[in-house]
Amino acid sequence: MLSYKAPLRDMKFLLNDVFDFQKHYKDLSNGANADPETVDMILQGMADFAENILSPLYQPADAEGCHFENGVVTTPKGFKDAYNQFVEGGWQGISYPEEYGGMNLPMSLNLIKSEMMGTANWPWAMYPGLTTGCINTLMQYGTEEQKDTYLPKLIEGTWSGTMCLTEPQAGTDLGQVKTKAVPQEDGSYTLNGTKIFISSGEHDLTDNIIHIVLARLPDAPEGTRGISLFIVPKFNINEEGEAGERNGVSCGSIEHKMGIASSATCVLNFDNAKGYLIGEPNRGLKAMFTFMNTARIGTGIQGLAHCELAFQNALPYAKERRSMRTLSGTKEPEKVADAIINHADVRRMLLTMKAFAEGGRSMIYHAARYADKMSQGVAENNNEEFEKWDDKLGFYTPILKGFLTELAIEAAKEGQQVYGGHGYIKEWGMELIARDARISTLYEGTTGVQALDLLGRKVILQSKGKIIRDYTSSIMKWCGEYALDKNMRKFVWALTKLCAEWNTLTVRLMLSARKDREIISAASVDYLMYSGYIMMAYHWARMAAVAYDKLENGGVEAPEFYKAKIQTAEFYFDKILPRTSGHAESMVAPSSSMTDMDIEHFAFLD
Amino acid sequence: MLSYKAPLRDMKFLLNDVFDFQKHYKDLSNGANADPETVDMILQGMADFAENILSPLYQPADAEGCHFENGVVTTPKGFKDAYNQFVEGGWQGISYPEEYGGMNLPMSLNLIKSEMMGTANWPWAMYPGLTTGCINTLMQYGTEEQKDTYLPKLIEGTWSGTMCLTEPQAGTDLGQVKTKAVPQEDGSYTLNGTKIFISSGEHDLTDNIIHIVLARLPDAPEGTRGISLFIVPKFNINEEGEAGERNGVSCGSIEHKMGIASSATCVLNFDNAKGYLIGEPNRGLKAMFTFMNTARIGTGIQGLAHCELAFQNALPYAKERRSMRTLSGTKEPEKVADAIINHADVRRMLLTMKAFAEGGRSMIYHAARYADKMSQGVAENNNEEFEKWDDKLGFYTPILKGFLTELAIEAAKEGQQVYGGHGYIKEWGMELIARDARISTLYEGTTGVQALDLLGRKVILQSKGKIIRDYTSSIMKWCGEYALDKNMRKFVWALTKLCAEWNTLTVRLMLSARKDREIISAASVDYLMYSGYIMMAYHWARMAAVAYDKLENGGVEAPEFYKAKIQTAEFYFDKILPRTSGHAESMVAPSSSMTDMDIEHFAFLD
Structure with a gap:
């Protein structure tokens, strides 16, 4: 049986020793709420919940899976009880404003909470996780009325949320979204269409589900510039502000998947569903991307x-x-x-x-x-x-x-x-x-989409390589401080060399791309992994530097703890970081090895 | 839905153009049986069976899985019909001697048969696949009587076989096997013990199942030198040579696994099961390894x-x-x-x-x-x-x-x-x-075991690196023939460089291992992958050379077929082969990054 223990010592090593979150919190307007005692309480409280409530449910819930019958989704045994405890603990709202019932703690604590919940039981954690996306959208784009209507219940956790993007023909390419939204006289919209792969799209954990839906207005331009964002509640909100009559959105089926079986992945049918525009018309995709x-x-x-x-x-x-x-x-x-x-x-x-x-x-x-x-x-x-x-x-x-x-x-x-x-x-x-x-x-x-976002958009299109120059120069500056440190030498030398190479490769790809546009796509996943390995190396070097310092100047942990950090850093540099070499060689290959083959000649099976 | 089409053109490209199997068959005593018409018939016959019978069963059988009730295993719907057709076609015996009912074709055709069956439906193919191991053991170590008793039915396919090695405490380390075999007055043995992970250990496809079992004699020395091999049929063989009374071996349960759900993975209990020694006492492990x-x-x-x-x-x-x-x-x-x-x-x-x-x-x-x-x-x-x-x-x-x-x-x-x-x-x-x-x-x-077998046993212990010198010099000799060939230059240069590096790294590891024994284990998986990538590069270079030759001198395939081979070779050299760099760097790291950490300091979770 799997078990989970929150690695609090490792977490505190980062929070206190490596990054000094207390100092960082001092710069935040809500940082004062996150005093050391509160942070400890949050960490310990969530650790208890994750270890004792969520973790034991993980394997049995996978074996049971979600149940679907007549449009109703029932989550595995124990999920609802755990969710109720989560709501009672006020966990959904820890990082949201007090005016909507939250605790107004910094978002970082919410992420650390997600880490513990997700490690103990990822599919369970997806239910409150999706709500977060919905809350964030409402926080930034909702009218005051919309915020007042939805946020208190969502932040309390008694309602949950979804993000409805994908359709059968439109995944990554959201410009192909077909779901229609027609304005009504009362200011609402009537939505028709089908969404697939909607995590937490239907379930039995909450009194209502608030869907954030991408759809097209009747006069919308084609493609990505014609997508708007709508709020579609599962139950329309009645005058008391509670879940009232059922809206025209229903779950057609749930997917049978390789894993995350206890997270309901739904086909959602919108049949004359009542929805409300959120944000500006035709600017839905931009809102989504934020x-x-x-x-x-x-x-x-x-x-x-x-x-x-x-x-x-x-x-x-x-x-x-x-x-x-x-x-x-x-x-x-x-x-x-x-x-x-x-x-x-x-x-x-x-x-x-x-x-x-x-x-x-x-x-x-x-x-x-x-x-x-x-x-x-x-x-x-x-x-x-x-x-x-x-x-x-x-x-x-x-x-x-x-x-x-x-x-x-x-x-x-x-x-x-x-x-x-x-x-x-x-x-x-x-x-x-x-x-x-x-x-x-x-x-x-997908990884390919992330890779293209990194290399194509962020590195080349938006910054012409500056983003890499800036990041690597910050690493090199840090390395400079340790250049004469005997302990750290092996790390900083390796890092410095890689920073130089990272820049060279970036420039080389930008130059190649002038004649060979496809090299950006061909190189992208190599570039992503290469960047990731160097970024992680920088983090390991920083952790090693802190550990050396603590060993010499006395830290709160036993020396073995710091020694193990240094040993792991050494392992990373010895056995993992060399992978950058292969990615570096591979990424500069011209795209022709990929693009030359005729589509019909990939296989000869007849 | 998945589908499978046997890639006969690719297969024939290798059989005829790259390796010239007809020439190779001329050197085999049974090679004359494998004339081009027979080879074609086998390929086409198996392609039909794999594409039309096995492939459609693959996904439904996974969804259904094997059934277990009261010691009886029922395979998924359609498996038995497909198996009967396999038996009727005489497929089990194509590469076994005619005196036992086989077709006496070269073993290579059996492997190609396995490829097609396995690609179409791997879990189904495991049932006849395990029989092969049993037949091979009997062929080499069985007495004439044992061969006469078991081989005809096994080769016909009406009986199947297993290999019973693993026990709960003994996987890779078979020296820990505990199953006992006590000699009886009639020359047979009585076996008691439990085996796990026995593929095809129980099922409904055949009239009898012949288990090949690792067990210990009462006076056996400890460890690997005290393991003997036994034949234990599910049903004892009666005087007519048919399956008679049930023997004391039964299936206790089947495993619930990540995949290969339609291949029954059994716990087998031997309760006073009647068995027969095969091969010499205490030499079972050697027999197994052959x-x-x-x-x-x-x-x-x-x-x-x-x-x-x-x-x-x-x-x-x-x-x-x-x-x-x-x-x-x-x-x-x-x-x-x-x-x-x-x-x-x-x-x-x-x-x-x-x-x-x-x-x-x-x-x-x-x-x-x-x-x-x-x-x-x-x-x-x-x-x-x-x-x-x-x-x-x-x-x-x-x-x-x-x-x-x-x-x-x-x-x-x-x-x-x-x-x-x-x-x-x-x-x-x-x-x-x-x-x-x-x-x-x-x-x-596991991969780790293969890696240690390659680097520790085959390369260092048994050959002191000679095996790599020999293999790389054969590659370099081949490269030499193409050194002036404009088309092939990029391939042969890359290969030559890697062959030199492969030797250098091997020597370096051997030298390091004198002082740092653990580096053999620490480097092994890198070494395995590194070797694999170079070996595959050599094969791609050879295929490219043949394709260039066919393009220039006219081959039986359309030019696009050969062009696609060359393009794929280029892709492999551009985008895959660079991975060797990372493995090369990583494998020479001293084992200290792995061995220094104290066992108790891997995690600090309390």
Whole structure:
């Protein structure tokens, strides 16, 4: 059976030692709420909930799955009880304004909450997770009346939310959306169309479900410039502000999927559903994209979550399972064989998962500080502030989402490998992590979409490489401080060399792209992974620097804790970071090896 | 729905143009049976069976799974009918001697048969596949009486076989096997113990199941030197030579697994089961290992199978699904969006699967010629001949098994990526390929076990690097022939450089290992993957050379066929082969990054 223990010591190492969140909170208007005692209370409270309530439900709920009958979706046993406790604890609203019933804590605490919930039980965590997207949309684009109508219940958690984008013919390419919205005399709209892949689109956890729906007005231009955003509640809101009559939106079926079986993925049919325009007409896609950053950090957290869970559950097995003798000599002569954790290759797998989880956490927490400032901009209706931080986040999110989820697939796989054949058996649960991790590179934009966003949009189109020059120069500046530090030398040299190469490759790709447009697409996934490995290396170097400092100057943790951080950093630089070489070589290959083949000549099967 | 079409043109390209199997068959005593007409008949007959009978059963059988009730296993609907047709076609025995009812065709044709069956429906193919292991054991170690008793029915297919190795505490480390075998006065043995993970251990396809079981004699020494091999039939054989009374072996349960749900993975309980010693006492493990090569090629074929199936089913979707416009300009202005096959990154994924499938097939067919000679040695009781070819195969098998199955996991993943969110939905079937492929790096020895076999045993212990010197010098000799060939230059230069590096790295690892034994384990998986990528590059270079030759001198295929081979080779060298760089850097890192961490300091979760 899988289990989860919140890695509070690792989390606090980042919050206190690496990033000094208390200092960061001092710059936030709502930062004073996040004093050390409150942060501790949130961490401990969520750890208890995740470990004791969510984690035990994870495997049984997968086996049971969601039930669908006559348009009604029933979540697995225990999900509703857990959700009620979540609502009672006020967890949905911790980072939303007090005027709507929230606790007005910085958004970073909400992300750390998501990390714990998601690691314990990702599919369960998707229900409140989707609500977050809905709340964010309303916060930024809703009228005062809309906010007053929906936010208190959503922030309380008694209502939940969805984001309805995808249609059968339109996934990544939302310009193909066909759902129609026709204005009515009362100012509302009548929606008709079909949405698919709607997570939490229908379920039994809340009294109402508020759908945020992409649709077209009758006079809308074609393509992406003709998409508007609508609020469509499952139950229309009555005069008391409660869920009233059923609206014309219903669940046609739920998908049978490889994993996240206890998260209901719905086909939603809009049959003359009553909806309300949110934001400006035909500007729906722009509104949607402003929340992409948050949604993508959320999926990046899924990457971290599965790395952590795979690691936590592979470790005890590696300590208990005995097989063969270690190459360097018998380690446990009194036993029939050595525990497999003694084999270097098993350690390689464990350390890979560990390095991914802890490195990924550092990357997420770093970005969480930008998210704090961005959402403060929203809460204070300060659009300039929002855009400033949203822009900054825009560089990180495709990497967090694209790179960390790819690592999660690898970590989940290594977790299974540690178990040998048992890694394939449902009872042990390692295969569940692998199945659930698998969705993370597909939804919220595939890895390919993230990669194109990074290289094509953020690096080349929007900044002509400046974004990389800025980021690498900040790394190099940091490295400069450690250039003479004997302990840190190996890390800073490797990083400096890679920063130089990263710039060179970026320029080379920009030059190539003038004649070979397709190289941007051909190189993009290599570029994404390359960037991710260097970014994670920078985080590991920073963690190592802090650990060395704490070892020399005394930290709150035992020395072994800091030593293990340094050892993991060394492992990362020795065994993971070399992967950049292959990506560097591959990304500069001209696109012709991909584009030359005639479509009809890919296969000769007749 | 998934579908399968046997890639006969690709197969014949290898059989006729790249390897000239007809010439190779002339050197085999049973080669005359494999005249071109017979080979064609076998290929076409099996293609029909795989495409029309096995392939349509694949997805429904996964959804249904195997049924277990009161010790009885029922296979999914249609499995038994398909199996009966397989028996009627005489397919089980195509490569076994005529005296036992076989067709005495070279073993390579049996492997190609397995490829087609396995690509169409891997879990179904495991039932006859396990029988092969049982037949091979009997062929080589059985007494004449044992052969006469079991082989005709097994080769006919009316009986099936298993290999019973694993126990709850003993997987890779078979020295820990506990099952006991006590000699009886009648010359038989009484077996008691529990075996797990026994594929095809119980099912409803055949009249009897012949288990080959690893167990210990009462006076056996501890560890691997005290393991003997036994034949334990499910039904004892009566005087008519038919299945008679039930023996004391029963199925306790079947596993619930991530995939291969329609292959029954059984717990087998031996309760005073009657067994017969096969081969010498206490030499069972050696006997077992002599068949490892064949079993591992079989799993290597699984790697090829899933790469091919993922490719075949991603391709039509990529041609039909429309999303966005291509970076280099609109390709289909009359359509709402371009087919995604126009995007370079989608082509990268398709070509990755294609390059893995066709490159893997070439590697398998190359090894199949050694398997031909090895099994001729067995059929003719020529142990010297058997060992000679078994030895040669020993270098290839950990690579075929370890490397190709890792590629299959990647190919299956890319297949899902091409489908976006639909890749996660059961209906489309891409997720099934991913789940089924996932077992392949776990059973028959994990990737780590293959890697240690390659680097630790085959390269260092047994040959002190000679095996790599020999292999690379054969590649370099081949490259030399093309050094002045303008077309081939880019391939042979890259290969030559890598051959030199492969030798250098091998020597470097051997030297390091004198002081740092654990580096062999720490480097092994990098070394395996590195070796695999170079081996596959050599195969792609050879295919390219043949294709250039056919283009210039006229081949039987249309020029586009040969052009596509060259383009795929170019893609492989541009986008896949650079991965060797990362593995090369990583493998020489000292083991200390893995071994230094104290076992108790991997995690701090309290």
